[in-house]
Amino acid sequence: MNRRALIQSVLAGVAASALPGLLRAQTPLGGGFDARIANDPWLLGWKTFGRESAGPTTATLAGRWPSSLTGTLYRNGPAWFDRAGVRYQHWFDGDGLLQSWRVARGQVTHTARMLATRKFLQEQRSGKFEVRAAGTVIENPAPVRNNDDMNTANTAVVRIGKRVFALWEGGSAIEVDPDSLQTRGPITWRDDLVAAPFSAHPLLERDGSAWNFGSLAFFGGNGLIVWRIGADGQLQNFQMLEAKERGYLHAFAMTPRYLVFMLMPFDLRHVDGAFFEQMRFAANRACRVAVVPKDALDAPRWFECDFAAAYHFGDAYERGDEVIMRTVRHLDAEEARSPMAQAMRGQRGDTILGTDLASLHLNLNTGAARWQSHEIAGLEFPIFDERTPGNQPALLFAPCTVGAADAPYFNGVASVDAERGHLQRWRYGSKVFAEEHRFVPKPGSRRPGEGWLLGTLLDYEHGRSGLALLDAEHVADGPVATAWVPYAMPLGFHGWFAS
């Protein structure tokens, strides 16, 4: 990429997105939100955690926790939405809360700790929001040196080698102590890459090394950077990829030979507002898709496909001339721009998530790209068994809505064999929220899909959070074991199981 052109576009974009909107008032909703929980206890999912830590708490168990299951399910998500009577209006703005569910010797222990980012510590001291946010206008924001001053580390968590990182999408990975969850600080993989974006969705190879990307869209750039981190947690490679048009991307997929990045076009409205207030997905324009050989990062093959708004991707595989990537398409691009926006305001207006599981077929011979809908609706946060061979589709596991639900969020989990049209689902209940379920291979197993699902729950009727264990091959049978703590944690986004 022409570096000067990139940087100039970065500057233009930052100026466009950061300058306006500084005078617009926030809506003071803080006190009002908590008062609404008495009538709408499901709002506990978006309530400010309000403490710096919780636990360790020994969970109350039910069912049979296998003695062979040992490890830690880490979870991350936004958890601090109110300060001094001001409430964030975008779910993505909340400061990150890291949780661990430790499973060992048939016991489960829960611990939670706010991520001590620079932003969080600064605002804990001042008692008010003073750092600009991606989705909410902050009045008279404090000066920021760079994007890491805004880093909330609130989206995901990953273990690479023996190192655990809390991840955002617009700045550095934040390393944490794997046991105490204490924040160690932002990681600079190389001096010239300080504060470079390291996305919340790295993917691991079987040897433990990791791929990741950083979107330049937040900086006004038109492309992305690709990271390669070794199993030892050290930088191995770094590549910048230029795109013809700026595009938003949140995650990616990979086959044994290729990385696949789908950039969604968007426009920034020239109005007051934070980034997500200004941005509008451009559904009338094509997505640009880069298929990048793992052994030639500087030689991407670009495709164009019909627009889709997709945050998360499942597996990708190679068949004949095609690279096929599965994702969850959001049917309402506006909803995708600010998910659960009404819940964040303490209101009921959100509808059940409208999504469509689809495969994107990318023909390396002809250059053609086409979507194939699997006509399976209402999933998000897809997960699969990474042992699945790279020439066949994987079973997908994802939270979903099953039957009646008293609030507009997932109340179940599904196992999806999209090719055969087989669907297994389990419904936790009308008043239980289900989050991402991680796949954990059973010790000694080899067959793809032979494992457990570990997923977190919020039982808002009883004000408690929990962990469910299911046999991944028998999802419809429901949990084989559960573990509950006597308090409610806010909903999060993504987790990682470290055995």
Next chain:
Amino acid sequence: MKTQLHLSGIIAACALLGTTAHAGDLTVKITDIRATKGTLMVSVANTEAAWNNQEKPVAAQKIGATDKEIVLHFKLPAGSYAVQVMHDENDNGKLDSNFMGIPSEGYGFSNNPQVMRRANFSESKFEVTDAPTAIVVRLR
């Protein structure tokens, strides 16, 4: 490169400028110094060209960043000025930045404009009169 804050120009200015007689007293209080190490480079420009390093600044100082807040004094003729401060924390003679030109060391501008880029002269400009003038530059 736009995001580079012309530290080299400030260093040169610090070395070249002598002391001359001036009328107005300008006090610059620099706050939010994150690391008490390295050197603060402060330059005062009275024109757009000086701000953009095409001319010499009218005044410049460098001082060790020994505290969280530092106060500097300048004597200047009445007029319009803009101040920029850079904190060379590791004393390597430049404002460190990443591959995109985004700084990793501290900097600030008079008027503390709410921009995530180098402020321009008009955003940072303020008036010095014959009466004493005091400004605060918050480092970021």
